[in-house]
Amino acid sequence: MQRNSFKAFTLGCLALVGLAGCGSESPTATAPETEPTETASAEGDRGTLVIRANGEDFVREGFTTKDGWEVQFDNVYVSLADITAAQTDPPFDPEAGGTLEAKAEVKVEGTQVVDLAEGDESADPVMVSEVEAPAGRFNALAWRMVPAESGPSEGYTVWMQGTASKDGETLPFAIKVNEELAFTCGDFIGDERKGILAADEEADLEATFHFDHLFGDGGAPPDDSINTGALGFDPLAALATNGTLDVDSAALQAGLSEEDYTTFLAILPSLGHVGEGHCEEVRLTAL
Amino acid sequence: MRLKLALALALGAVGWALPVLGHGVGMEHRRVSSVEVQARFETGEPMAQAQVLVYAPDDPAEIWQQGTTDDQGRFSFVPDESVPGTWEVVVRQAGHGAIATIPVSDGAGAGAETNNGTGEPAPATTEPSASSVISPNxxxxxxxxxxxxxxxxxxxxxxxxxxxxxxx
Structure with missing residues (x-):
């Protein structure tokens, strides 16, 4: 009898250890133990967070590439998933490579496809979604880029369509990117501060895309890093057939030189920003 | 191009020394706690003459101080020690930006950081979802x-x- 009791107690302890171990692998609340946890859901302590995506003037107004092509975009579709805005303290620094620990976070459900070329140069950055969120300082933003499930860019994470002109030649193009990406970013850096959400008010957060990293900037000196690291448009134009460029990632891999394709892949993780602030890409760079 | 902000924090007691007078010229000095940041591109090149914006923790939406870096990408400022919390220094140049966060303690050395820089009470934590890009704790x-x-x-x-x- 005594031995049976001992066995039963030991088995009970093992079960408790198992439960404790399982619990450690589950997502848990990330607030320190001393933090209050009462205010987020209280009436009046919430506001509206507006998530926007911005291709900047390069996309809406067009630009000159580092190799002299005048590029105008008709559409730049990006497919965004798991958009997550977070309040972090200490503030998350993507360049330090640490773990982002959220005191509070909100997430946009589902996949959103937006056209960064929508609107003229005076238009606001395109709205992706509005979410109700606890008041506070949203100083981190993360999102994934996955193939679009439907719509004109179905199957692609990025779809750039427009025309490129140089020396009297006009080349319609469609450049379709298959690679999945995931960006984890810190605070927005720009002309104004974003993500400061007061109760019953509205605040913006912005996922920003720097396509000049891909094509270069004809307005910058040739030895500027924005140009020395860019692919430019010449290598892409060389893949045109019958006066049209229509390529996806597989066609780029097959058609570009190994060096140019490597450059193309290396640029993709640098597309995502928060204004001028940098992000850590954690999907493609992990492959 | 990635940016780096190096941070040097020079601490000193705050206090005024007695003025020294001679031939009608007065001078006084005091030691203060100052913060120096140095901004560089990833190549190591300093962000010279870059815009600098300093934000205090009690009002992170409004610029507390602004200026420019020197030729070595350096900028110094003296945070108001009566406003403890996370001070932020933003350095911007030619479409690139970086931000440094600097915890500043109050005189008692406690409560060095506000919960989110707004001075507002900490909001409740929402449960991170399993598919979140953000790693759960x-x-x-x-x-x-x-x-x-x-x-x-x-x-x-x-x-x-x-x-x-x-x-x-």
């Missing part, structure tokens, strides 16, 4: 820790009892 809760510790201790006791029972 996997630290053990106090209950889980207690159970684990207790179980380990009982394991030792049980093992000791097992070997102590002797042969029957």
């Amino acid at each position: 996997t630290t053990l809760s106090p209950v889980q820790r207690s159970i684990t510790i207790g179980s380990v201790i009982w394991g030792f006791i049980g093992t000791a009892l097992f070997f102590a029972r002797g042969k029957r």
Whole structure:
């Protein structure tokens, strides 16, 4: 009898250890133990967070590439998933490579496809979604880029369509990117501060895309890093057939030189920003 | 291009020294706590003459001080020690930007940082979802820790009892 009791107690302890171990692998609340946890859901302590995506003037107004092509975009579709805005303290620094620990976070459900070329140069950055969120300082933003499930860019994470002109030649193009990406970013850096959400008010957060990293900037000196690291448009134009460029990632891999394709892949993780602030890409760079 | 902000924090007691007077010229000095940041591109090139914006923790939406870096990408400022919390320094140049966060303690050395830089009460934590890009915190809760510790201790006791029972 005594031995049976001992066995039963030991088995009970093992079960408790198992439960404790399982619990450690589950997502848990990330607030320190001393933090209050009462205010987020209280009436009046919430506001509206507006998530926007911005291709900047390069996309809406067009630009000159580092190799002299005048590029105008008709559409730049990006497919965004798991958009997550977070309040972090200490503030998350993507360049330090640490773990982002959220005191509070909100997430946009589902996949959103937006056209960064929508609107003229005076238009606001395109709205992706509005979410109700606890008041506070949203100083981190993360999102994934996955193939679009439907719509004109179905199957692609990025779809750039427009025309490129140089020396009297006009080349319609469609450049379709298959690679999945995931960006984890810190605070927005720009002309104004974003993500400061007061109760019953509205605040913006912005996922920003720097396509000049891909094509270069004809307005910058040739030895500027924005140009020395860019692919430019010449290598892409060389893949045109019958006066049209229509390529996806597989066609780029097959058609570009190994060096140019490597450059193309290396640029993709640098597309995502928060204004001028940098992000850590954690999907493609992990492959 | 990635940017780096190096941070130097020079601390000193705040206090005024008595003025020294001679031929009608007055001078006084005081030691203050100052912060120096240095901004560089990833190549190591300093962000010279870059825009600098300083934000205080009690009002992170409004610029508390602004200026420009020197030719070495350096900028110094003296935070108001009566406003403890996380001060922020933003350095911008030619479409690139970086931000440094600087915890500043109050005179008592406590409460160095506000919860989110707004001075507002900390909001409740929402549960990070499984598919979130943001990594969840996997630290053990106090209950889980207690159970684990207790179980380990009982394991030792049980093992000791097992070997102590002797042969029957």
